[in-house]
Amino acid sequence: MVGLAGCAGEAPSDPLPAADSAADAAAARGEGIVSGTAPAAAGGLPAIVILEPTTPRDFPPPAAVPVMDQVSQTFTPAVLFVRTGQVAEFRNSDDVLHNIRTRHDETKESAFNIALPTGQTFEYTFLNDGFYDVGCDIHPAMSAVVVASRSPYAAQAAADGAFEIAGVTPGDYTLTVYADVRKIERPVAVKAGRTAVGTVTD
Ligand SMILES: [Cu+2]
Numbered sequence: 001m002v003g004l005a006g007c008a009g010e011a012p013s014d015p016l017p018a019a020d021s022a023a024d025a026a027a028a029r030g031e032g033i034v035s036g037t038a039p040a041a042a043g044g045l046p047a048i049v050i051l052e053p054t055t056p057r058d059f060p061p062p063a064a065v066p067v068m069d070q071v072s073q074t075f076t077p078a079v080l081f082v083r084t085g086q087v088a089e090f091r092n093s094d095d096v097l098h099n100i101r102t103r104h105d106e107t108k109e110s111a112f113n114i115a116l117p118t119g120q121t122f123e124y125t126f127l128n129d130g131f132y133d134v135g136c137d138i139h140p141a142m143s144a145v146v147v148a149s150r151s152p153y154a155a156q157a158a159a160d161g162a163f164e165i166a167g168v169t170p171g172d173y174t175l176t177v178y179a180d181v182r183k184i185e186r187p188v189a190v191k192a193g194r195t196a197v198g199t200v201t202d
Helices: 021-029
Strands: 032-037 048-053 067-071 074-076 079-083 087-091 098-104 110-116 121-125 130-135 143-149 154-156 162-168 171-179 182-190 193-199
Touching: 021 032, 021 162, 021 193, 032 171, 032 182, 048 143, 048 162, 079 154, 110 121, 154 162, 182 193
Parallel strands: 032 193, 067 087, 079 143
Antiparallel strands: 032 162, 048 154, 048 171, 067 074, 087 121, 098 110, 098 130, 130 143, 171 182
């Protein structure tokens, strides 16, 4: 018999997976990478993705204080990830006075509302998980979002929905995807190396 394997023109039935050196390196460190695809941005912000451990645990504080600056009458970044209970910093690098008004999106309760002169900074510790709407009353076009989570495993998807969260301690988690007004939850068992959750839809 001939042609048992490798016939010209015959596609291999089981192609080798693409090399994933990032996953290999993570596995060597005992860490996980969680990747998948959230719903694509439909005009609004790209999706926000947060992994929370199924059994709550304390995480070490962030290595660096997260900062939201005001530059050219724009909040920078437009989406700031902060850790609940850990300090965050706000700055005004413009040559005009701004104020910063933040409100918890779910409860509509004000977090803080301060005037911030040129060159000044303001530190604040968000005490509740969730989304905070950020605005400046002097410049109504200015807006931003603060995302507060106890878990450090939070990220914003790309406009097409692709997301990746690295450095995850393996274990059982709840993956929550916030896409426009939708909130999608899914259990994820994170292993060392890459855990691909595929397309996350409700
Ligand atoms: Cu302003």
